[in-house]
Amino acid sequence: MNIAGSVVLVTGGGSGLGAATARRAASLGAKVAVLDRDAGRAKTIADEIQGISLCCDVASASDASACVRSALSRFGALHVLVHCAGIAHGERTLTRDGPHELERFAEVIRVNLIGTFNMTRLAAAAMASGAPNAQGERGVIVNTASAAAFDGQAGQAAYSASKAGVVGMTLPIARDLARSGIRVVTIAPGLFSTPMLHGLPKDALDSLAQQAPFPARLGEPDEFARLAMHIVDNPMLNGEVVRLDGALRMAAR
Numbered sequence: 001m002n003i004a005g006s007v008v009l010v011t012g013g014g015s016g017l018g019a020a021t022a023r024r025a026a027s028l029g030a031k032v033a034v035l036d037r038d039a040g041r042a043k044t045i046a047d048e049i050q051g052i053s054l055c056c057d058v059a060s061a062s063d064a065s066a067c068v069r070s071a072l073s074r075f076g077a078l079h080v081l082v083h084c085a086g087i088a089h090g091e092r093t094l095t096r097d098g099p100h101e102l103e104r105f106a107e108v109i110r111v112n113l114i115g116t117f118n119m120t121r122l123a124a125a126a127m128a129s130g131a132p133n134a135q136g137e138r139g140v141i142v143n144t145a146s147a148a149a150f151d152g153q154a155g156q157a158a159y160s161a162s163k164a165g166v167v168g169m170t171l172p173i174a175r176d177l178a179r180s181g182i183r184v185v186t187i188a189p190g191l192f193s194t195p196m197l198h199g200l201p202k203d204a205l206d207s208l209a210q211q212a213p214f215p216a217r218l219g220e221p222d223e224f225a226r227l228a229m230h231i232v233d234n235p236m237l238n239g240e241v242v243r244l245d246g247a248l249r250m251a252a253r
Helices: 016-027 039-049 061-075 102-128 157-180 202-209 221-233
Strands: 007-011 031-036 052-055 080-083 139-144 182-189 241-244
Touching: 007 016, 007 061, 007 102, 016 031, 016 039, 016 080, 016 221, 031 039, 031 061, 039 052, 052 061, 061 102, 080 102, 102 139, 102 157, 102 182, 139 157, 139 221, 157 182, 182 221, 221 241
Parallel strands: 007 031, 007 080, 031 052, 080 139, 139 182, 182 241
Antiparallel strands: none
16 A cells, blocks of 8 residues: 555554654655644644644544544545554562552553554544555554563563454454455564653663664664554555564563
């Protein structure tokens, strides 16, 4: 699918991977809707790339539906969803203070897994109502998992479960949407230089960066964005999970 002239909705677009993707899509000629829970950050990125900003809880049916309708109203179509919105929470299953808080586990699942499916189903409905291109494509959905879906560390039960769920639903959703000409691919990034990691001390960041065999550094958000745009451009990428991690395999802790 040609990126130039397409309408791209990026969730989590106010920072990190999402902001880089919004910038990259706009630089390639796309019309971009930037969705984020933080309205101010979404507006900052949208103003920078001459897109529109939308404030939304991705796991809310009403919020997400309203955002998709707003993008359709402004641009007249929706061709691409890149879903980067998510949260992280670290907590061991059992600590000296007792068992993992169930509410915190549920919230990570709600945002990361239910939010991903919610945005996917609504974007797919909008894409399916549009006209196909010459190759029969109506849309592309790129979701975000994590290396933690495969190599979850101690204290990552909630986060790993949520991202493993995204991995697990990639193929069945791609099969569901094939007849509508909509492709679905998931990127599973390793350690990237995003606000989620920048709260750590510098020595901890340096140690994490050295864990990847090559390149032995944190990934840059634009490297994620470049892969997302390649997935949109390459019609044979469908129903697959692509690890983007410099051959990183996470240690137990």
